[in-house]
Amino acid sequence: MSDDHVPSEPRFLRLVIRSMIAWLAILGVAAWWARAPLQRAADPAHAPNPAKAAWFLLWIQELVSHGTAWLYAVVALAVVFVALPWLRRTGAERARWFAPGERIVGALALALALAVLALTLVALLLRGPEWQLRAPF
Numbered sequence: 001m002s003d004d005h006v007p008s009e010p011r012f013l014r015l016v017i018r019s020m021i022a023w024l025a026i027l028g029v030a031a032w033w034a035r036a037p038l039q040r041a042a043d044p045a046h047a048p049n050p051a052k053a054a055w056f057l058l059w060i061q062e063l064v065s066h067g068t069a070w071l072y073a074v075v076a077l078a079v080v081f082v083a084l085p086w087l088r089r090t091g092a093e094r095a096r097w098f099a100p101g102e103r104i105v106g107a108l109a110l111a112l113a114l115a116v117l118a119l120t121l122v123a124l125l126l127r128g129p130e131w132q133l134r135a136p137f
Contacts, residue, residue: 049129059119
């Protein structure tokens with residue numbers, strides 16, 4: 001087999017497609033059965049306090065609440081993570097967590113994921129009116 005070809009297994013591909021269709025059916029039934037609760041229509045005169053972003057953007061809202069300069073750090077980190085595949089020092093093709101020679105990159109990625117999770121939880125559970133910190137209970 002030459003180096004410019006990737007081996008393929010039709011049976012495996014069929015299994016992946018069938019499982020994808022099954023999961024889509026399960027999710028469709030779950031979405032139909034458990035309807036999403038909708039809030040009342042948006043009224044600019046009566047905005048909720050605090051106005052929170054979507055759950056996947058709460059960590060950015062939490063960072064910006066400490067100062068807008070943090071947004072530049074987020075953009076810089078996004079550029080670094082996009083460039084990581086081209087900054088590899090080893091020639092290994094296989095991805096591994098904490099591979100020898102790349103432990104710093106793995107530790108950095110894990111630390112940033114934990115920081116995003118912590119910021120999301122703080123913004124979700126510990127922010128009250130006027131975006132002030134409050135007790136969770």
